[in-house]
Amino acid sequence: MSDSGRKRPPLVADRRYPASSRTKPKAAKAKPAKAKTAKTAKPKRSAAKRKPAAKSGGNMVTRFFKRLIGLILRIVWGFSWRVGTVTALIIALSVGYIYSTLPAADTLLDGRANGSVTMTDRNGEVFAWRGDQFGGVVTASSVSPHLKNAVVATEDKRFYSHFGISPRGVASAIRINLREGRGPLSGHGGSTITQQTAKLLCLGVEYDADEWESEAAYEADCRQGSLWRKIKEAIFAMAMEAKYSKDEILSIYLNRAYMGGGAYGAEAASQRFFGKPAAAVTPAEGAMLAGLLTAPTSLAPTNNLERSQNRAAVVVGLMRDQGYLSVSAAQDALDHPAELSSAAEARAGGYFADWVMSSGPEYFTRNTRSDVVIRTTLDQRIQKAAEDAMTYIFTEKVKEGSKAQAAIVVMSADGAVRGMVGGRETKVAGVFNRATTAKRQSGSAFKPFVYATALELGWSSNDTVMDEPLTIDIPGSGPWTPQNYDRKFHGEVTLTEALRSSLNIPAVKVARAVGLDNVRRVAEGFGIKSDLAQGPALALGASETTLLEMTGAYAGILNGGSSVVPYGLVELRMQDDADPLMTATGGIRERVIGEDAARELTWMMYNVATRGSGRRANLDDREVAGKTGTSSSAKDAWFIGFSADYVAGVWMGYDDNTPLTGVTGSGLPAEIWHETMTRVHEGIDPKPLPMLRDGAPARNGRTSGGGDTRNGINQLLRDLLGTRDR
Known part of the structure; x- marks a missing residue:
C-alpha cells in the first residue's frame, strides 16, 4: 500500500556519537538556536524599514573614501616615521661629530683676528682706543649679575631651559615677521644665545687668509641667514649644549660679542664706555651694555647717548618683568640712566690718535695681532683748549653755512705734540686730518x-x-x-x-x-x-x-x-708687559x-x-x-x-682750494x-x-x-x- 498518506519524518543525519555524549550537544544547541532566532528577527524587521537602494550606494562611497583616507594616512605615517628616524639619526650623527671637534671652552673666549691699541696721555690716562679692543677674559660668574641678567632677559629668556634652540622662540619670531609684512625668516630670527654664540664662532670655521678674499668676506659669510645656514647653526648649537655648560656658553658669548666703539666683549665695552670693569657695572650700565647687542654700532653711547639710554630703558623693563629687578630697583635705574666716563665722553684727540696710529710701526698699530698700549705726548687739557678755541671762532666769527675748514697743532719746543685738531669737527676719528695730511x-x-x-x-x-x-x-x-x-x-x-x-x-x-x-x-x-x-x-x-x-x-x-x-x-709696550718695546x-x-x-x-x-x-x-x-x-x-x-x-700753528682754507673771502x-x-x-x-x-x-x-x-x-x-x-x- 501506498505510504503517501503518512507524515514523513525529517531527514536526520546518522548518529555518530555514543549516547553518553548526546545530551550535552543537544542542550548546547538549544541555546544557540534561540539566540539565533532572536538575533535574526531584528534584521528582518529593520530590513523592512531600510532606505532605498540609492542610499545604500552612498554608504559604499563613504566607506570607500574612509578607507582611502585611512590608506593615505597609513602611507604618510609610514613614510614620516621612517624619514623622521633617518633625519634624527643624521642630526644625532652631525651633533656627535661637531661635539667631537669642539675645543675646550676657555680657548674660544678671544676670537679677534686683530689686536687692539690703547693710548694714554702724558699723565697715563686713557683717552683713545683703536683696533679690536679686548679688555680681558670674563666669565658668566665674574661679571656683574646685573649684566648677566640683562643679557639673558634681553637676548634669550629661556636660555637656561632649552636645548640650544627654542621652537617657541622661532615660532614667535616667524609670527612677528609675517605680521610686520616681512618674510618668515626676515627680521626677527628667534635665535637663542647658544645659536648666536655659534654664529660668533662662525660654526667652527676659522679665518684663513689664503682661503678668504678678505676678513670682511669671511665675516659676511659667518653672518649670512639662509635656511641651510640656520639648520647648520641649530645643529652646531645643540652640539655646544652637549659639550659645554650653560655658563660656559654664556661666557663665550660675553667675551666674543661686539659691543660697539671697537670693543669686543663685556670687559672691553665696560672699560670703553664706563671706565670700570664688567664686574662693577650697575643695573643701568648692565642694561645699556646688553642693549648694544642688538645694534652695537648705531646704539653705541659714544655715537648717540640718548638713543643708547632709550634702549637701556627697554632692557630695564624686561629685567623687571622677568623678576631680575625689583620695581624700586628698576625705577632707580630708569631715573638714573648710565652715563659715559669722562674719557669716553670727551672723545679727545681723535685726530691725534689717528696720526699716532699712522706714524707708528704698522705691525704694532694698523695691523697688530696683539694688544698694545702706547703712551703718548697728548695733554688732554691742551687738546680741549684747542677744540674749544676752534668751536668758539667758528660759532662766533664765521658766517653760518661756511664750508671753510681749519686745523690746529700745539707742541712743546722739543717737538712733542700736545694737541691736534684736524678740522672743524673735533670729536671724530678716521677722517681726513688737515693738520698732517693736507x-x-x-x-x-x-x-x-x-x-x-x-x-x-x-x-x-x-x-x-x-x-x-x-x-x-x-x-x-x-x-x-x-x-x-x-x-x-x-x-x-x-x-x-x-x-x-x-x-x-x-x-x-x-x-x-x-x-x-x-x-x-x-x-x-x-x-x-x-x-x-x-x-x-x-x-x-x-x-x-x-x-x-x-x-x-x-x-x-x-x-x-x-x-x-x-x-x-x-x-710702546704689549698690554701685559712692563718693559717697552720701543720709545x-x-x-x-x-x-x-x-x-x-x-x-x-x-x-x-x-x-x-x-x-x-x-x-x-x-x-x-x-x-x-x-x-x-x-x-x-x-x-x-x-x-x-x-x-x-x-708752539702753535693754525691753518685755514677750503678743502677744494676755493679762495677765502676777506x-x-x-x-x-x-x-x-x-x-x-x-x-x-x-x-x-x-x-x-x-x-x-x-x-x-x-x-x-x-x-x-x-x-x-x-x-x-x-x-x-x-x-x-x-x-x-x-
Whole structure:
C-alpha cells in the first residue's frame, strides 16, 4: 500500500556519537538556536524599514573614501616615521661629530683676528682706543649679575631651559615677521644665545687668509641667514649644549660679542664706555651694555647717548618683568640712566690718535695681532683748549653755512705734540686730518726761514734793504714782478720792519742775496721736507707743506736753532708687559742755526705779534712771537707762533682750494691762535721769550730808522741781483 498518506519524518543525519555524549550537544544547541532566532528577527524587521537602494550606494562611497583616507594616512605615517628616524639619526650623527671637534671652552673666549691699541696721555690716562679692543677674559660668574641678567632677559629668556634652540622662540619670531609684512625668516630670527654664540664662532670655521678674499668676506659669510645656514647653526648649537655648560656658553658669548666703539666683549665695552670693569657695572650700565647687542654700532653711547639710554630703558623693563629687578630697583635705574666716563665722553684727540696710529710701526698699530698700549705726548687739557678755541671762532666769527675748514697743532719746543685738531669737527676719528695730511702753500709764514738764513750768514735784524719795484727774469718763465700785499713800496726798511709788515719784495731780495739753495737748506734742516720751489718765489712760500711740518719748524726757532721731529709716541709696550718695546723716535735733532741767530729771529717775530701783521694773536699777559701767512689768491691763511712754553700753528682754507673771502693770516687764523693759546696758558706763570731784545747792531753801518745812506747791503743787493726800477 501506498505510504503517501503518512507524515514523513525529517531527514536526520546518522548518529555518530555514543549516547553518553548526546545530551550535552543537544542542550548546547538549544541555546544557540534561540539566540539565533532572536538575533535574526531584528534584521528582518529593520530590513523592512531600510532606505532605498540609492542610499545604500552612498554608504559604499563613504566607506570607500574612509578607507582611502585611512590608506593615505597609513602611507604618510609610514613614510614620516621612517624619514623622521633617518633625519634624527643624521642630526644625532652631525651633533656627535661637531661635539667631537669642539675645543675646550676657555680657548674660544678671544676670537679677534686683530689686536687692539690703547693710548694714554702724558699723565697715563686713557683717552683713545683703536683696533679690536679686548679688555680681558670674563666669565658668566665674574661679571656683574646685573649684566648677566640683562643679557639673558634681553637676548634669550629661556636660555637656561632649552636645548640650544627654542621652537617657541622661532615660532614667535616667524609670527612677528609675517605680521610686520616681512618674510618668515626676515627680521626677527628667534635665535637663542647658544645659536648666536655659534654664529660668533662662525660654526667652527676659522679665518684663513689664503682661503678668504678678505676678513670682511669671511665675516659676511659667518653672518649670512639662509635656511641651510640656520639648520647648520641649530645643529652646531645643540652640539655646544652637549659639550659645554650653560655658563660656559654664556661666557663665550660675553667675551666674543661686539659691543660697539671697537670693543669686543663685556670687559672691553665696560672699560670703553664706563671706565670700570664688567664686574662693577650697575643695573643701568648692565642694561645699556646688553642693549648694544642688538645694534652695537648705531646704539653705541659714544655715537648717540640718548638713543643708547632709550634702549637701556627697554632692557630695564624686561629685567623687571622677568623678576631680575625689583620695581624700586628698576625705577632707580630708569631715573638714573648710565652715563659715559669722562674719557669716553670727551672723545679727545681723535685726530691725534689717528696720526699716532699712522706714524707708528704698522705691525704694532694698523695691523697688530696683539694688544698694545702706547703712551703718548697728548695733554688732554691742551687738546680741549684747542677744540674749544676752534668751536668758539667758528660759532662766533664765521658766517653760518661756511664750508671753510681749519686745523690746529700745539707742541712743546722739543717737538712733542700736545694737541691736534684736524678740522672743524673735533670729536671724530678716521677722517681726513688737515693738520698732517693736507699740503698747502705756506705763504708768508715761510719768510722766517729766509731771515734765519741771513742772520746765520752774519746779517743783522737792523740791517736795511730797499723795498722798491723789482722785476726778475726767470729762465723759461720770463719776467716776474713780485708785489707787496698793499701794492705799495716802503723804501729803505730794516729786516725787522720787513718781516713785521710781511713785505714781499725785501724777502725776495734777501733770499736771492743769501742764496736760494741756502734758504732751502735751512728750511729743510728745520723739518720742512716737502718739495721746495726752485725759483725766487720760494721766499714767498710758494712751496706746499703741512701744518705739522711748519709748526715743528717754528719749534726749532724757539728751542734755540735745533731741528725737531714732531712726535706723539713716547713708548710702546704689549698690554701685559712692563718693559717697552720701543720709545720715542722724535725730539730735538741737529743744530740748524746758531743760538744767537735764533734769539734775534725771535725778536723779529715778537715785533710781528706785537706791532705788525700778527697783532690779533698777541696775548696780554705774556710775550709771544709769530708770523702770518697768506698764499697766492688767498687760498690758504696761516698763523704760527710761540710763547716761552708752547708752539702753535693754525691753518685755514677750503678743502677744494676755493679762495677765502676777506680772510688773511692776520685775521681769523690769528684769532684762532689767540683763543687757543689763551686757554693753553691758563694757570701757567708767564715767562720771557728767549730773544735778543732790540736785535743786533746793524752790520751795514745803519740802525733801524737812522740815516739815509744807500750803501752797504742795499748796494750789495743791487749789484748781486741786477734789479731795475719800474
